[in-house]
Amino acid sequence: MGLLLIKLALQNLLFFGLHFEGRNNFPKQLSRKEEAECLKKVAEGDSEARDKLIVHNLRLVAYIVNKKYPDCKDPDDLVSIGTIGLIRAAETFDCSQNNRFSTYASRCIDNQIKMHFRKMKHKQTELYISEPIESDAEGNALTIEDIISSDINVEQLAELKIDSEKLYRFIAEELDEREREIICKRYGVADENGRICRPMTQREIAKQLGISRSYISRIEKKALEKLRGRFERGR
Missing domain, CATH: 1.10.10.10 (Winged helix-like DNA-binding domain superfamily/Winged helix DNA-binding domain)
Known part of the structure; x- marks a missing residue:
């Protein structure tokens, strides 16, 4: 799973570049109907649907980074890290829970970023x-x-x-x-x-x-x- 996440993140590296030019250049968010259809295909193992879901939610990553971490010196790095959380959300989302994917993905994105900061802090101040x-x-x-x-x-x-x-x-x-x-x-x-x-x-x-x-x-x-x-x- 870890290698898959890294591979997917690299495959979508092009979309990280869109963040440099402004959030409006990210692909538009899917409509509820489109998202539901995409999630159904993802649950059936459709990798193209999974990638589509990820790409059309990249602006969510940028939004969370800009809103919660406005003082970060390396926002582009956080977008990359947050995208790994988004990929994980696409891999693990459970349609049967009747939750919006964006709600679940937001938690995954934020958790991934927080985990990154914890690791950085540990590297700088602690030895295990x-x-x-x-x-x-x-x-x-x-x-x-x-x-x-x-x-x-x-x-x-x-x-x-x-x-x-x-x-x-x-x-x-x-x-x-x-x-x-x-x-x-x-x-x-x-x-x-x-x-x-x-x-x-x-x-x-x-x-x-x-x-x-x-x-x-x-x-x-x-x-x-x-x-x-x-x-x-x-x-």
Whole structure:
């Protein structure tokens, strides 16, 4: 389903461009009769009807973005994100509930945008110990728990959302310069100069620093053990 949503979003990228020129250039909204006929076909698995329903409701996405997020610096990005919510609405709408599609779609669009903001906030201020960070040789997702020795109990830590201010303080107080550098690069944590980069793999860090991946892994593991101990001790 996720790949399908992305594919559909890309297929409709042309219509995102209409937002740049003004909402009046979006295709007109379907009449109630046209919408009912379209929804019936969608329920029967008609992909063309689904795409038609999406295209003729794109102005709804722009309306929600303009009304609820007027101060957003990147409204075009929100239109793209909201369109994913619209696609999801077209995929999951239940005609038997006697609700207007626009009402249901509005909720899906707004929820998709809100979810985007939550993810952005988490990326900037929080580090999830249980979040997958890369894959092992067999393609299985690896988390921080997997990197730390299996004899360490991290069941409670796995669900902990680490406050960024406390995290930065602990990193500064507990880790040496090399450990801080690797942890900041590894998890996209802001460095001492406030710079935030995307999380890097161990291979990328090793190549950048000119040292082996196994050495990076050992330093990372040691640093995480230090931080885990500090969080267990509290303040």
